[in-house]
Amino acid sequence: MSKTNKKTPGRPRSAKSHQAILRATLELLGEVGFDTMSIEAISARAGVGKTTIYRRYSSKEELVADAIESIRQDVVIPDTGNLWSDIDELIENAAQISLSPLGRQTVAMIISSASSNSQFAQIYWTKYLQPRREAFAVVIERAKMRNEMQTDLDSGLIFDSMSGIMLYALIFPPQTESWSEYVRRALHLLFQGALSQSQSE
Amino acid sequence: MSKTNKKTPGRPRSAKSHQAILRATLELLGEVGFDTMSIEAISARAGVGKTTIYRRYSSKEELVADAIESIRQDVVIPDTGNLWSDIDELIENAAQISLSPLGRQTVAMIISSASSNSQFAQIYWTKYLQPRREAFAVVIERAKMRNEMQTDLDSGLIFDSMSGIMLYALIFPPQTESWSEYVRRALHLLFQGALSQSQSE
């Protein structure tokens, strides 16, 4: 029912144009942000007619949602055998994604829309954060089994706190150290209480 | 050298108009956000001519910065004699400010500008967060003196972590409990590690 079934007559939609549109959308989103970005600018950069975009998407929201969707990365579940090594991997992973212009603008979009309509925030939560939150639960579970953590802690709450700290560091970048180092230090503070008493360092 | 020295000839600028402009700016900022907000709309709502605004401010950024500046609240330093009571007060205070539409839009503005130009983020940091960060250091210092906390902890880092958690909860509001309750729970997790061993609850 997918590619093999080419029953529609007429010229098919160009996959090349489609890719170009998504690419241009992401680039502009990162450069100027959602509000400032115009359909005209997207079509110009993609080298396609405005019509081609309007034929595919009926709103900018729809287009951007699809563009972001198209680059969704696989969820990583680190398993180094040690909690802090796992966390370091997560930090590096988060750094790559969220320190990019696109990452910043995505976050900005979510927040500004969060007050009036919660569309983007909902989508982002469900499609991006939720799976990672669940993957993180596995990491925590392993740490508990290795006796690195207290067993009664809420992994979801830990994930949220970690995310919050990272988000804050994204907006107000540390002056005297790198983002990763700063986040690592903050998470260490967070986990001090989460660690078993035997694991004081 | 201020009001008493009325040496300039001609009609003075209307303080009433000035107030109306700032008020309208804040209202619209909360309602539609920075990008969507037009000078025309502000002047219309304030009941003043566009000219009057352009005479005072040369850019929207300048106007908004002044408007936000005008409602800057005094820094609160709670001193209840108990760390958790102090923190509860801070949470309630933060809830009032940041859960409002204006608070949300302010945060959104800072984040979206953080990537291209860091103007707002810088201003917000210097004028808003920095003083509160320092005030919080006092709260922590008192807690240390009461022996409620380890003495070697970095109060700035704790403040940043708290802010991050609050920010995250602002964007992705908890579904099953109130914002304040959720934040309180997260901060409890954070402070578990910060508390002295004798103060396990």
Added chain:
DNA sequence: TTATTACGATACGATACTGTTTCGTAATTT
């Protein structure tokens, strides 16, 4: 009173984007 500045209103040209339509051409199915 006179000079000076601010006021609100309105008009202005300029720019930019919207979403639609029309056009001749290209690609694909039947």
Added chain:
DNA sequence: AAATTACGAAACAGTATCGTATCGTAATAA
């Protein structure tokens, strides 16, 4: 070959905002 659909380009009317300029009026200082 014929029918059908998509393509990019261009023109379109409509809307919105920009920042400036001009107006007659109001308020204040010298």
